[in-house]
């Protein structure tokens with residue numbers, strides 16, 4: 517039985533539509549959030565392919581992510597490999613503790629902003645209490661990773677060969693895809709993604725898993 521895991525970054529308003537789809541099909545997912553970047557109300561973050569991307573307001577976040585797993589994406593989304601060590605430590609530790617406090621769940625996963633990390637950053641992420649940390653580099657056979665602090669996913673959710681990778685992954689047991697919901701900029705993209713989720717949920721050869729459980733069950 518293959519385990520399918522997924523995670524989504526940055527805490528944006530389109531996660532509302534995404535979590536609605538995931539709930540409807542009984543899919544599990546982890547959301548990588550930056551505790552320091554959410555105001556009471558929605559805020560404009562940047563423009564992606566002509567569309568304004570907004571972060572969710574604090575007041576709607578518990579409801580938006582109810583039933584899903586929260587992971588740390590640092591406090592404010594800097595490039596952690598290019599900062600003084602004390603600032604990196606704060607980004608990692610404060611990001612984690614604020615998410616734990618806000619969501620009332622243990623935060624055990626980490627995702628490197630911009631996929632950027634170094635030996636020092638990996639050490640600090642581990643010391644802060646995370647059991648894995650995701651990069652943005654795709655690999656054919658993601659689990660178990662050589663180093664849990666540089667856990668490479670299988671691919672981005674928009675990888676043109678996602679379906680092929682999915683079938684191939686049945687031989688080794690885990691597929692892990694990731695992305696940002698704001699990358700779905702057309703109705704057709706949303707529909708295609710929902711169809712992917714529906715197909716995975718209906719596949720007797722697969723089950724949705726929690727990322728963190730992959731690590732909890734080891735040694």
Ligand SMILES: [Zn+2]
Pocket residue numbers: 525526589593629630
């Ligand atoms: Zn990010």
